[in-house]
Amino acid sequence: MKLSDLYQQFRNPETIRALSQSIKKIASKIETDINIMEVCGGHTHTIMKYGLNQLLPANIKFIHGPGCPVCIMPKERIDHAAALAQLPNTILLTLGDMIRVPGSKGNLAKFRAKGADIRPLYDPLDAITIAKENPNKKVIFFAIGFETSTPMTAVLIDQAEKQNIENLLFHINHVLVPPAIDTVMADTKCKVNAFIGPAHVSVISGAKVYRPAVKQYQTPLVVSGFEPVDVMESILRIVKQKHAQIAELDIQYSRAVTEDGNLAAQQLINKYLTLRDSFRWRGLGPIPNSALRLKDEFSHRDAEIIYSTVLPTEEINDHKACQCGDILRGIANPPDCKVFGRGCTPETPLGSCMVSSEGACNAYYRYAGVSHA
Amino acid sequence: MLIIDMLGYLMLNKKFEQIQLSHGGGGKEMNALINDMFFTAFANPILTSQEDSAQLQLSGTTAFTTDSFTVDPLFFAGGNIGKLAIAGTVNDLAMMGALPEYLSCSFIIEEGFAIKDLQTIVTSMAEEMQQSGAHIVCGDTKVVPKGCADGIFINTSGVGKIIKQGISVNNLQNDDVIIVSRDIGRHGAAILMARDSLSLESDLTSDCASLWPIVEQLITANIDIHAMRDATRGGLSAVLNEWAMASNVGISVDEKLIPVSTEVQGLCELYGFEPYDLANEGTFIMALPRAAADKALEVMTQYCHCDQASIIGYVTDAHNGKVILNTPWGSSRYLDIPQGELLPRIC
Numbered sequence: 001m002k003l004s005d006l007y008q009q010f011r012n013p014e015t016i017r018a019l020s021q022s023i024k025k026i027a028s029k030i031e032t033d034i035n036i037m038e039v040c041g042g043h044t045h046t047i048m049k050y051g052l053n054q055l056l057p058a059n060i061k062f063i064h065g066p067g068c069p070v071c072i073m074p075k076e077r078i079d080h081a082a083a084l085a086q087l088p089n090t091i092l093l094t095l096g097d098m099i100r101v102p103g104s105k106g107n108l109a110k111f112r113a114k115g116a117d118i119r120p121l122y123d124p125l126d127a128i129t130i131a132k133e134n135p136n137k138k139v140i141f142f143a144i145g146f147e148t149s150t151p152m153t154a155v156l157i158d159q160a161e162k163q164n165i166e167n168l169l170f171h172i173n174h175v176l177v178p179p180a181i182d183t184v185m186a187d188t189k190c191k192v193n194a195f196i197g198p199a200h201v202s203v204i205s206g207a208k209v210y211r212p213a214v215k216q217y218q219t220p221l222v223v224s225g226f227e228p229v230d231v232m233e234s235i236l237r238i239v240k241q242k243h244a245q246i247a248e249l250d251i252q253y254s255r256a257v258t259e260d261g262n263l264a265a266q267q268l269i270n271k272y273l274t275l276r277d278s279f280r281w282r283g284l285g286p287i288p289n290s291a292l293r294l295k296d297e298f299s300h301r302d303a304e305i306i307y308s309t310v311l312p313t314e315e316i317n318d319h320k321a322c323q324c325g326d327i328l329r330g331i332a333n334p335p336d337c338k339v340f341g342r343g344c345t346p347e348t349p350l351g352s353c354m355v356s357s358e359g360a361c362n363a364y365y366r367y368a369g370v371s372h373a
Numbered sequence: 374m375l376i377i378d379m380l381g382y383l384m385l386n387k388k389f390e391q392i393q394l395s396h397g398g399g400g401k402e403m404n405a406l407i408n409d410m411f412f413t414a415f416a417n418p419i420l421t422s423q424e425d426s427a428q429l430q431l432s433g434t435t436a437f438t439t440d441s442f443t444v445d446p447l448f449f450a451g452g453n454i455g456k457l458a459i460a461g462t463v464n465d466l467a468m469m470g471a472l473p474e475y476l477s478c479s480f481i482i483e484e485g486f487a488i489k490d491l492q493t494i495v496t497s498m499a500e501e502m503q504q505s506g507a508h509i510v511c512g513d514t515k516v517v518p519k520g521c522a523d524g525i526f527i528n529t530s531g532v533g534k535i536i537k538q539g540i541s542v543n544n545l546q547n548d549d550v551i552i553v554s555r556d557i558g559r560h561g562a563a564i565l566m567a568r569d570s571l572s573l574e575s576d577l578t579s580d581c582a583s584l585w586p587i588v589e590q591l592i593t594a595n596i597d598i599h600a601m602r603d604a605t606r607g608g609l610s611a612v613l614n615e616w617a618m619a620s621n622v623g624i625s626v627d628e629k630l631i632p633v634s635t636e637v638q639g640l641c642e643l644y645g646f647e648p649y650d651l652a653n654e655g656t657f658i659m660a661l662p663r664a665a666a667d668k669a670l671e672v673m674t675q676y677c678h679c680d681q682a683s684i685i686g687y688v689t690d691a692h693n694g695k696v697i698l699n700t701p702w703g704s705s706r707y708l709d710i711p712q713g714e715l716l717p718r719i720c
Binding site for chain 1: 642644645700701702703704705706707709712
């Protein structure tokens with residue numbers, strides 16, 4: 001068997017069509033709308049890229065959630081990254097398309113062009129090599145992401161400690177999914193009545209972290225893989241729950257997700273990181289206990305503390321016309337925004353939902369809008 | 374910046390293992406040695422006449438193109454910057470239905486560059502020119518201080534007589550079919566894999582190749598080619614979108630018909646890329662009347678190892694200016710032009 005056979009089965013056209021038919025059959029017996037929030041940007045991307053929304057009945061609607069690590073980063077945190085990158089003898093490291101997200105004075109790509117040493121990493125552990133190769137420079141890892149990428153940061157801190165790599169510092173922006181779900185549901189305008197639960201986040205955290213939400217809001221939540229068959233099967237499971245009028249936590253992505261998650265990763269995270277009192281999410285505002293920071297005993301590696309005097313403290317909101325906030329809270333869709341596709345495009349994003357390939361606006365801009373005969 | 378003009382040719386000195394700024398000093402022995410490398414590899418009467426300019430006999434409508442080559446790493450599976458610098462410019466001519474005839478070649482070399490690596494690059498260039506019969510007839514070499522270039526940069530320009538008129542991005546017609554010459558994305562994937570930061574191993578090789586031999590066969594077979602372009606940076610997505618906009622037509626392609634190797638697909642799965650966005654250096658896209666498609670495919674498979682050449686879609690008068698990708702399960706989406714740096718997804 002070839003490696004490609006593994007994922008090709010999750011893109012099997014016959015299976016996808018059969019799932020589509022089953023969903024339509026059961027959904028036709030349900031009179032109300034099923035408003036599914038796919039919390040994670042990876043699922044938004046799958047739905048739009050593979051056109052899965054075109055295979056579903058009209059009473060199934062998607063509300064795109066806040067689970068894109070780039071999209072929820074407020075401008076002041078990007079400004080932190082820019083300020084750190086401009087310090088003398090400093091190398092700023094970060095992941096993927098964080099480079100493109102606009103802060104209040106431009107994105108990191110702009111500061112890199114002006115001469116700042118900013119490097120996107122493929123593998124966070126490359127930070128160890130870079131720090132060792134540049135002993136006379138401060139190497140700052142601008143750590144971002146949900147539960148998925150937090151263990152990589154924890155391993156990096158662990159290695160820095162064990163190998164006494166003194167010049168490797170951290171600016172921690174890791175955020176958590178469950179508090180974001182609570183914030184979305186607390187909005188009185190929220191129409192969400194079912195969730196597709198995150199895939200890779202749940203591999204780390206375990207599905208158990210969603211139990212309180214399922215119980216409190218009485219909404220089905222199906223933890224789903226990222227392939228088209230995964231998402232379609234998860235929607236079928238949601239529709240079945242809706243038809244049976246039950247609300248349960250279910251794991252479709254059982255080939256990778258367990259109830260308890262990756263305990264070794266959780267242990268390592270808890271060794272170095274702790275809850276932050278509050279973190280201001282782009283579009284959602286401040287949410288208590290929704291993000292992580294370095295524990296006090298590792299403050300010697302905390303760039304936020306070491307450089308507190310040079311980091312800007314002003315909170316910066318998005319452009320008034322930008323509706324990323326409403327989109328992240330699930331009360332607007334990208335085409336509802338007046339600047340979508342006009343003032344705001346992937347080349348010149350006004351809001352962060354347009355920046356990342358996992359952002360709802362970016363996915364709509366790239367893939368959506370094809371009409372059918 | 375100290376730039377030493379070496380009067381059109383470098384001289385290889387066997388005493389040196391690296392290119393040095395002192396190579397520009399103009400000493401006779403050095404000049405003679407470098408002279409040996411370039412003139413031996415590229416020998417032809419116009420070049421070796423050593424005039425200030427090459428003298429060319431041109432007739433008819435002539436295509437003229439230029440391209441600069443900067444690639445990291447310089448050596449990759451399936452080629453190197455030298456092969457790329459010849460194939461790239463030859464292909465730009467071939468895609469206009471022009472016979473590649475005369476090339477110029479300029480090197481910008483960083484001080485400290487290994488002379489044996491330069492020799493490898495120059496030998497590859499000479500070998501690649503045999504594919505099309507083109508000749509380098511003039512050139513220039515600069516050496517810049519260490520840190521002012523990334524190893525070596527090469528510029529090539531080329532001219533050639535257009536022997537098949539009318540091939541144009543503006544010439545796509547409703548109901549034309551779209552043919553891709555082979556599996557896509559190999560060069561972009563091979564370069565990404567060769568970068569240390571990815572630490573990947575694979576048998577994947579770049580598609581880097583001169584396309585003139587196959588184009589010549591298509592022209593000889595009198596295939597009515599409407600548009601033809603090699604899918605370099607921006608890949609298949611960029612070519613199709615450029616055509617859709619330039620000809621103000623819609624293009625509809627089927628995902629399941631587009632050939633992609635398992636290695637390229639694997640890399641895309643790992644990093645969240647799309648094969649349609651990855652660069653190619655020896656793969657071209659062609660638009661032609663539906664009635665001519667079978668013959669074109671027959672020529673391509675018969676003569677030039679284009680075993681994977683496939684019809685991937687067609688031109689339509691719906692969705693003008695847009696490219697639609699149809700999935701195997703009946704949904705559709707826009708295939709947009711790739712934007713910005715190719716950055717891996719975060720999770």
